[in-house]
Amino acid sequence: MHTRKALTRIGEHGTFVLTEQVITAKLKLHATPEQFAALRATQLAYRDALNFVSRYAFEHGKMSNQRRLQDGTYDDLRARYGLPAQMACNVARQVGATYKGLWTKVRTNAELRRAGMTRKRYKGLDQAPKHLSPTLTYNHQRDYGFKHEQQVSILTLSGRMIVPYSGYGKHVALIKQGARIAAAKLWYDQSRKCFYLLVSLQIELPEPTFEQYNQLVGVDVGIRYLAVTSTATGDPCFFSGKQAKQRANHYARLRKRLQRKGTRGSKRTIRRIEQRERRLKRQANHHIAKQIVTTHQEALIGLEDLTGIRERTKVRKRKRKKGSKGTEPATPKMRRANRVCSQWSFAELHALIAYKAVLGGSLAIKVEAQYTSQACPKCGYTHKDNRPNKGLVFHCGSCHYELHADLVGARNLVMRTLFLRQDWGKTGQLSVAPDTSDREAKAERLRRYSELRWS
Structure with a gap:
């Protein structure tokens, strides 16, 4: 079954709702x-x-x-x-x-x-x-x-x-x-x-209501763990990306050797390898999305809005010392990090979760991703040093709260999803994606998010 997602957005007071699904x-x-x-x-x-x-x-x-x-x-x-x-x-x-x-x-x-x-x-x-x-x-x-x-x-x-x-x-x-x-x-x-x-088949969907979704889920996506989910009660679920990363590194080394040959046969082999890698990644994303949606029925699923994430996470070349020109050449570690980041298929995973959620009776919405992995869900203290060396352990510098860093991100997404659900109940309006064009409105949302606490 080959499926995809489409949103029909209706502009009423800046609100967007999902009215049809395209498969x-x-x-x-x-x-x-x-x-x-x-x-x-x-x-x-x-x-x-x-x-x-x-x-x-x-x-x-x-x-x-x-x-x-x-x-x-x-x-x-x-x-x-x-x-x-x-x-x-x-x-x-x-x-x-x-x-x-x-x-x-x-x-x-x-x-x-x-x-x-x-x-x-x-x-x-x-x-x-x-x-x-x-x-x-x-x-x-x-x-x-x-x-x-x-x-x-x-x-x-x-x-x-x-x-x-x-x-x-x-x-x-x-x-x-x-x-x-x-x-x-x-x-x-x-x-x-x-x-x-x-x-393309267009399926009409009934307009979602506030009372439909009693369960809240936050989904933090990454490279070491392709997805980490958390519910409002704190139930976690981890989806490791170790195997996918190893396969991607193997295919990268294989492509590098074949590209040096430059023969017609090597180019055909490269094309087959790329198609095989694409199928493996899509199958992994399908499996994760299906498991998330089937585990959480009639849920409001919060996904990170990762617009522009590739430019923000790209490893830059270091400037040379004073008196020398240009920049230092990229090290193999830097090139490998940029390659892994460029091959990160989070957008495909988000799309699969969104359309599977709608067909399964749930709804996926986008929330701001800023500081979700740096903010302490217990006390609200936000600092990049809460993740030493950008590792997998979160250690709050204020209250010394420790937890898996990706699970902290998922819990912060749950709280932000709860915040949007409460606003939906008060105003009767829901936005499936944050408005990033208004900086003042975005800053106000981030300020209100900083007041949320995990109990």
Whole structure:
């Protein structure tokens, strides 16, 4: 089962509520040899069209405006690649979104360079982005549609064809029961030599109420421990990341040896290794998220808002001594720490917890993560020295309270979640994510958090 999360945010007095859940149904297509050839030809033509529009956008000032891209390339896409009208529009839309994301990274990098947080220049727009994946997008009721007896009508370069499909029973049932169906992607599994249709299903959710969630859970994520949870009664649960970290280090060493070779065979091996590592990490995150959600039913789950955490935790190069130029070269330990931090998949784990929680009758919200591992839950004393050498032991410098550092973070998240739940009961409004744009409001929330005590 392949699923993902989506939030519909409704702005009422700055409040955001979850009103729908989007899951992706993975449907296997049982195509005949003729249908298989037609689907594959459509995929490859779509990929070639993406690269053609990408080059056009690069040659015309690295354009990201989708309307202008469509006006300038639509006729060529129809004549040269034989794409249907809707597919030609999807190509321009996809390339425009790609360039828009790259321009955002360029601006972010420029701000970081001005602030002195990095010296590297982002090179994503030095050449036209090349699309390698042949995955294409279909629009419901235009490019594809469902028929009776588990069949789907799909548009190809040679016309429409009806293909039988199979999939996860609950997803197939949702399609038959009339769930809201959105766009889909046609994906080709090279190892199994078969096609899958990844269909987005939108599930309407009732508006959450204050009385639904009686249990509170805080989830502290990290690298040494992928997740540590705590309830309002103090029940802890630890999910170690030792095995995942060892596997990641093993794959990093293996990639390093293969990259030195530089042969075509070594590059294919590197690609297989990256895919294997990605699957292992996703499986670990799925297991953790499922265990958290099934253990805590009808709970309000507090997750850390870790926006910008990678830049804050990156190990910087030390400046040279007075009289010398530049900075000292990065040590192997510094490079290893930065690599482990960059491969930290906390956002994926948060997303999995959020969508599994909604489907299981719970609700996940984001709270401020500042000082959760430095603040004493007993007396409120906050200082970085409460974690000597950034270790796993928390020792309060005021009341000498000692506990596992990640469990302290989870308990602080529980108290902050309780604080938001109480405000929800008083005002009738709930925010699933903190507003980070207003600095004064954020400072006021942190001040109120500092008054919380664990009893």
